[in-house]
Amino acid sequence: MRRLFFLALILVLHMNPLAAFSQKADSALQPLAFLSGRWTSDPIEGQEEEYWSQPTGRSMVGTFRVVKDGDAVFYEFWAIEVEDGKAVFKMKHFDRGLLGWEDKSDMVRLSLSVSGLQDILFSKPDGSLSLRYQRSGDELVSTLRRVKDGRTREDTFRLHRSKE
Template sequence: MVGHFRQLNKDGTVMFYELITIVEEGGSLAYRLKHFNADLTGWEEKGKVVSFPLIERKGDRLDFSGLVYERTGKNTMTASVTVKEGGKTETLTFRFRRKG
């Protein structure tokens, strides 16, 4: 499965992009992604990806090693990820709703 994510700044300009695949790996799934700046320069080294192996599935909740997707309603879901930056740990939560 292939997807993308776009994070916007408050003024509506692009902060960064992610290209995403969910692939079969070792008899399970893995969520893989590459980050790109607004000018499409990559964050990761060429040939490298960030990979989150699936570690738990419980009902409508998928935990890809700390990157958690959960269906919260018929047309809604959340994604949360814990990031470490500058010695701080923060959990970011994104709320999605089906359009149309």
């Protein structure tokens, strides 16, 4: 019996070695799969680069950086994790040299509040901060909206799927 088990395992690994160890993405992350890939822009202010992993298990990860005159200006590191069946966007900011903006255990947390076909919105419950991602073909548009003291500020980032 033991020999039969190992023979079956060898057969599975031979046919698709990663299938035996891969994890299917949590259903809460499936609507976010359109983010996956490397996205770039080259605006006057500096080159922007964003990367999103494929959803795997109960998370996906991403990074963002701005490079100006050959030097990194700042970085963002993200994780989208499933908590209580819902996707939660978690972000930390860093200056060049990986000097963190937030305290060690602090982070920006946004909940998935709207999800459509290649259009998602993460936001704080009080509406003070939101991040919308919209994809059309090879273009990914992210809009960061902040409300403070009754004033609203929006920054829009237009990125294109990298061929590299």
